[in-house]
Amino acid sequence: MKAVACFVLGLAALAAARPDVGDDQTLANMDIKQKQVFILKLLNNVMGPVMYKDIEDIGKNFKIEDNMELYSKPEVVKTFLNNWEIGFLPKGEIFTIHIDRQLKEVVTMFHMLYYAKNFSTFLRTACWMRLYVNEGMFVYALTVAVRHREDCKGIILPPPYEIYPYYFVRADVIQKAYMLKMKKGLLDNKLCDFYGIKKTDKDIYIIDENVFDTRVYLNDEDRLRYFTEDIDLNTYYYYFHVDYPFWMKDDLIMNKFMMRRWEFTMYFYQQILARYYLERLSNGLGDITYMSWYKPIEKGYWPWLMLHNGVQLPVRFNNQLFVGDKDIGFVKILEDYEKIITEAVIKGYIEINGMRLELTKPSDVETLGKLIYGTVEKTDLTKLQVDSYRYLLILIKAVIGLNYWENNEYFVVPSILDNYQTALRDPVFYQLQKRLVHLLILFKMRLPSYTREDLYFPGVKIDNVVVDKLVTYFDDYLMDMTNAITYNDEELKKSTSDMIFFVRKRRLNHQPFKVTLDIMSDKTVDCVVRLFLGPKEDHLGNLIDLNKNRLNFVELDSFIYKLNTGKNTIVRNSIDMHNLVRDRIMTRDLWKKMDTVTDLKDLWVKDLKNYHTGFPTRLLLPKGTIGGMKMMLYAIVTPLKLVDNVDVSILDTTRKDYVVDFRSTVLLDKMPLGFPLDRHIDLTKFFTPNMKFLDVIIFHKTQVCDMKTHWDRYVLKNYDMVGKSTMTDYYTNVDINTKIDTDQFDV
Secondary structure: OHHHHHHHHHHHHHHHHOOOOOOHHHHHOOOHHHHHHHHHHHOOOOOOOOOOHHHHHHHHHOOHHHOHHHEOOHHHHHHHHHHHHHOOOOOOOOOOOOOHHHHHHHHHHHHHHHOEOOHHHHHHHHHHHHHHOOHHHHHHHHHHHHHHOHHHOOOOOOOHHHHOHHHOOOHHHHHHHHHHHHOOOOOOHHHHHHHOEEEOOOOEEEEEOOOOOOOOOOOHHHHHHHHHOOHHHHHHHHHHHHHOOOOOOHHHHOOOOOOOHHHHHHHHHHHHHHHHHHHHHHOOOOOOOOOOOOOOEOOOEOOOOEOOOOOEOOOEOOOEOOOOHHHHHHHHHHHHHHHHHHHHHHHOEEEEOOEEEEOOOHHHHHHHHHHHHOOOOOOOOOOOOOOHHHOHHHHHHHHHOOOOOOOOOOOOOOOHHHOOOOHHHOHHHHHHHHHHHHHHHHHHHHOOOOOHHHHOOOOEEEEEEEEOOEEEEEEEEEEEOHHHOOOOHHHHHHOOOOOEEEEEEEEEEEOOOEEEEEEEEOOOEEEEEEEEEEEOEOOOOOEOOHHHHHHHOEEEEEEEEEEOOEEEEEEEEHHHOOOEEOOOOOHHHHHHHHHHOOOHHHHHHHOOOOOOOOEEHHHOOOOOEOOOEEEEEEEEEEEOOEOOOOOHHHHOOOOOOOOOOOOOHHHHEOOOOOOOOOOOOOHHHHOOOOEEEEEEEEEEOOOOOHHHHHHHHHHOOOOOHHHOOOOOOOOOOOOOOOOOOHHHHOO
């Protein structure tokens, strides 16, 4: 209990050291550390009652209707109050942004937070919402607002898997934690061995999420669960949506360093598909299947997730036909919409809302992205209405899921696709995205192939590329899931839980490696270096044609570099490649650091780098195979063509105000994202001295896993063919092939 006691005392000291945060002047003059602590308090234990007196007092004493002048857009307040009078989604209910009414409600909440004139009003509004509105809506609106308000720069949000663990932790694991809480930590040694439950000397309870328990696995797609259910991968997708919400108008986003929004959105999904395909190859699976509206979904998925109110996320069994009689009308809408976009790409333009939008130039990819993933508004950018029925992706998810769109139902059980924290788990997600990305491919096919002049960098040559041995493995990770467990009255008074629960997850990782490039240049010049990783063979061992294969390459790294005259040797360590995030610091540890750290810049650069934007560095490489999976590394160096009116100081990590999240260095370059693999390749003009292909091999290293050892002790107890047969290689698909002494486990 020492750790818990120290944590409680630390929080008490932190609270005592701060002045009365209810004072208006105090709220207005908060420094970044005080802002950070307040946001952490707002998002702590959100499914329970407010357990901080300052938040409760501020929320109860703030009257929105009496303070309309504190918001820069009074019409926003009027819209919110009108909706509030009718009624918002009740507290405790399940929130999903894919329901039209819930979307409109949560957008009005975001507008209230975003258009608050100052940070004091922003916090008061947030405290009021924490008391009275639905918890899921509150977390979503506050998260998006923090990421888009200028006075919230530098604030670190708790990762979504700690705020609401139900989307990230299997139901059986949370159930075991509840049992331990009810028993006040009383342990049964035999059950602890079977379930992988351990109590540390710091009074922390660790429960295994045993990936070798495959009782809900339905097909071979479940081999990829280690990837699709990875908490950092799903966090990456969730934060991408938070930064680029499909419903947010461009004028809000374009105020920040987030240009080329819709091009980046389409490139994001294309890269997710490419990375997923590499993982499929690592497991002997083939291409991602194209989705057909009139054929059953061959591969099912069982989430094994249960939400806070006891509702389980629905199962989709194998060969489920999702287009029934009630879905025909919506499928017709989807087909018509896809046909309209396809014809627009072929014709080169589309007329919508009285406007003619061109689709012929490379820059028109922004218009295409908005047609597919957003909505085209009329010229009135101040309109607050959100026209959800125009979002193609939501319509598709509604048809594939439970189709609550038709009746505009309010209280629903969302499918796995209906939340950005869970959508990547479902194999069908990648099938529907492949259907949408096909529209981007069609658009790019109409553009001419890059000429030699487009690709050639006069006077620059990649002389050599060397890559370290690439090795992947699985390791364990501890995730804090304490917020999934209900606090008792005493814990609420202390603002902390007496029992801390971690879940131990199995995850993919790789050994650190570096890529070394020797580049010859006859001049000093700024350039962009791009590194791509792609497959060499398909799942059958056949070489893949480059034009068919180009969209399977993942952008491994991209950066701006100043070449000097002569030989330039560039070494890129895997841990420092662009926009990667390491293991996120636990919120309880961040809270403690905020009370002791003096220079937050060091914390941002070292521990919090790319915290909201980064792709997990662990997943930089696909799993590969034990014998080695053949891959190709593609490197290209091109002259920097800086976009107009750009502040390049964003790349300067020595700045004192370095708190800017930046997703892609190549957004600074005028060349299209994915260049030069984004267009059809003319093989007679493609290969130039400033590019190079290199064969690489990714090896997977198997290791002894005690999760599997514990599981096999019981599962194989009466089915140990190794001990009864001379076939010593009977179990060829397991990490451990040793005889188990079953006599010691008689129960």
